[in-house]
Structures are given as structure tokens and as C-alpha cells.
Amino acid sequence: MAVEQVSQAQAAPEDRFDYFWSQHGEWVEEPNVRRGGESGVQRIRRDDGQLLYAKRQTGHIYRSWLFPFGRPTVLRELDALTGLRALNVRVPEVVFCGARRDPVHQWRALLVTKALDGFVEIEDWYASGGRERHGEAFHDQVLLDLAQNLARMHKGRWQHSCLYIKHIFLRVTGEGETAKAEVALLDLEKCRKRPLSKQAAAHDMKQLRRHSSWKSADWEKLVYFYETAFGSAIKGL
Structure with a gap:
């Protein structure tokens, strides 16, 4: 076969x-x-x-x-x-x-x-000073693009099932005010469909919270962007 x-x-x-x-x-x-x-x-x-x-x-x-x-x-x-x-x-x-x-x-x-040309692990981007170099407005773009990708995945009822920050990659193109953030997801071996989109959303977002290094203010901003894109609040975030 x-x-x-x-x-x-x-x-x-x-x-x-x-x-x-x-x-x-x-x-x-x-x-x-x-x-x-x-x-x-x-x-x-x-x-x-x-x-x-x-x-x-x-x-x-x-x-x-x-x-x-x-x-x-x-x-x-x-x-x-x-x-x-x-x-x-x-x-x-x-x-x-x-x-x-x-x-x-x-x-x-x-x-x-x-290969995801130009992408790096988001944690490596943070460690190399990417956030400080590009500024907070650009960092909001990073969180927004991540939130929108996750929301599209979950609205389609796909659950990543292994959503750790190490599986989130980032590519930055351009400089200054024209800089653009693009986020990609990797390691989808355990990804599967769920009966309800909210089941997928709740599982993955809670898992990401446990397995990420974002401080409370960053997490709250990510959740705001995510719930706006998803179209409803997720209990427990």
C-alpha cells in the first residue's frame, strides 16, 4: 500500500x-x-x-x-x-x-x-533580542498572527494536541515600520479533528499556557487577540 x-x-x-x-x-x-x-x-x-x-x-x-x-x-x-x-x-x-x-x-x-525558509523558533527569536530590536508594536503583530492562525485551526475543529511554544516558529520580513511577522506551527503528528471547535480550542490554549514562557500581560493580550479571532470566549483561559 x-x-x-x-x-x-x-x-x-x-x-x-x-x-x-x-x-x-x-x-x-x-x-x-x-x-x-x-x-x-x-x-x-x-x-x-x-x-x-x-x-x-x-x-x-x-x-x-x-x-x-x-x-x-x-x-x-x-x-x-x-x-x-x-x-x-x-x-x-x-x-x-x-x-x-x-x-x-x-x-x-x-x-x-x-523547510520553512527564514523561520526560527520563537523562543530563539526572543533570546536573540528580537522583541527589543523590533519594539512592542511589532510584538503585538507576532501575538496577533499567532492568535489568528490558532483560531483558524480551531474553528476548523483541528486540535494540535502538542501545542508547546517550541513548536511555534516565526519569520520576520522587512525592517522598521514595514516589518511583517509570520507565525507557523510545527510537529502536527498528534493533530486530530474534534467534534466541537471549543473542545480543540480549550485543550490547545490551556496546554500552550502551561508550556510557554509568556508573562501574564503577554498571555492576556494573546488571549484577547485569540478570542476576537475565534469569535467567542474560551472558559478557563
């Missing part, structure tokens, strides 16, 4: 799964054993120089009532990436996704995405 999504402009070999499986690069997330299998992420370059990230998995599955015998987690992540991009939520672009069973009936699976 193979499932794939490939850019139309990409000139890849006929068997794209074997092609990408044979590519190797620097590990940015060392393989770890969980969910009965192994998963890790490598940084690789395509022939045209495009920087890519390849998540490689063996026997790394999740089970649900729809998939009681297990399904590779990268396929759930593909569902989320596709759904979120359709909602105009800024996430990595998928180059390829595929899954196969090997001769011993274990899943081998791949998810290859384009």
Missing part, C-alpha cells in the same frame, strides 16, 4: 518512495522507539538544492476505531497538514508522503516536507 502527495513541479523518479527512503542526511531528531516502532527526522537536500525534512518511520503506528489494526502516524500528520493548509493555517508544505508494509509486515512510512 502506498499513499503519496507530490509537488507537480518535482521531477522525481518513478518510484518516489524508494527514492526518498534511500536519501539520508543529518538527524535533527534522532530515531526514538515508541508506539511499537521507531521514528526520526533527517534534514536532506533535493537535487535542485531545496532543503527538506524527512520523517522516517518503521512500525510507528496509532490505532483508532477507524483503524483498529494500526495506521502509520505520518498519514494522520498528512491529513492534518492538508486540512490546515486548506484553512490558511501556516504549516510546512508536503513534498511527499508514503507508507508501505515491508516483508515482515511492519509499516515503513515517510513524510517529506519543505
Whole structure:
């Protein structure tokens, strides 16, 4: 069985799964054993120089009532990436996704995405003095763009499920009054649909509060921007 999504402009070999499986690069997330299998992420370059990230998995599955015998987690992540991009939520672009069973009936699976050019972890931006360099008005732009991306995700009933500040990335373009903030979300492996948008919102926003370093004033501003974009208040924020 193979499932794939490939850019139309990409000139890849006929068997794209074997092609990408044979590519190797620097590990940015060392393989770890969980969910009965192994998963890790490598940084690789395509022939045209495009920087890519390849998540490689063996026997790394999740089970649900729809998939009681297990399904590779990268396929759930593909569902989320596709759904979120359709909602105009800024996430990595998928180059390829595929899954196969090997001769011993274990899943081998791949998810290859384009690098988020120009983006850095938002915590690294803070640590490098980005907030002080660009000023408080620009920092409001950062919080606003984050809030709007999160609200679009939750209004679509998608729950990130692992919304830590380390999974929030920022790109700054321009200088001075023309500077623009763009926020992107990463690590969507556990992302899933919820029956109600408020369920997704409450889970993720409370989780982000626990796993972020914003002071109270910044958090209150983020919540204000978020609830304005979401269209209603979320109990407990």
C-alpha cells in the first residue's frame, strides 16, 4: 500500500518512495522507539538544492476505531497538514508522503516536507533580542498572527494536541515600520479533528499556557487577540 502527495513541479523518479527512503542526511531528531516502532527526522537536500525534512518511520503506528489494526502516524500528520493548509493555517508544505508494509509486515512510512525558509523558533527569536530590536508594536503583530492562525485551526475543529511554544516558529520580513511577522506551527503528528471547535480550542490554549514562557500581560493580550479571532470566549483561559 502506498499513499503519496507530490509537488507537480518535482521531477522525481518513478518510484518516489524508494527514492526518498534511500536519501539520508543529518538527524535533527534522532530515531526514538515508541508506539511499537521507531521514528526520526533527517534534514536532506533535493537535487535542485531545496532543503527538506524527512520523517522516517518503521512500525510507528496509532490505532483508532477507524483503524483498529494500526495506521502509520505520518498519514494522520498528512491529513492534518492538508486540512490546515486548506484553512490558511501556516504549516510546512508536503513534498511527499508514503507508507508501505515491508516483508515482515511492519509499516515503513515517510513524510517529506519543505523547510520553512527564514523561520526560527520563537523562543530563539526572543533570546536573540528580537522583541527589543523590533519594539512592542511589532510584538503585538507576532501575538496577533499567532492568535489568528490558532483560531483558524480551531474553528476548523483541528486540535494540535502538542501545542508547546517550541513548536511555534516565526519569520520576520522587512525592517522598521514595514516589518511583517509570520507565525507557523510545527510537529502536527498528534493533530486530530474534534467534534466541537471549543473542545480543540480549550485543550490547545490551556496546554500552550502551561508550556510557554509568556508573562501574564503577554498571555492576556494573546488571549484577547485569540478570542476576537475565534469569535467567542474560551472558559478557563
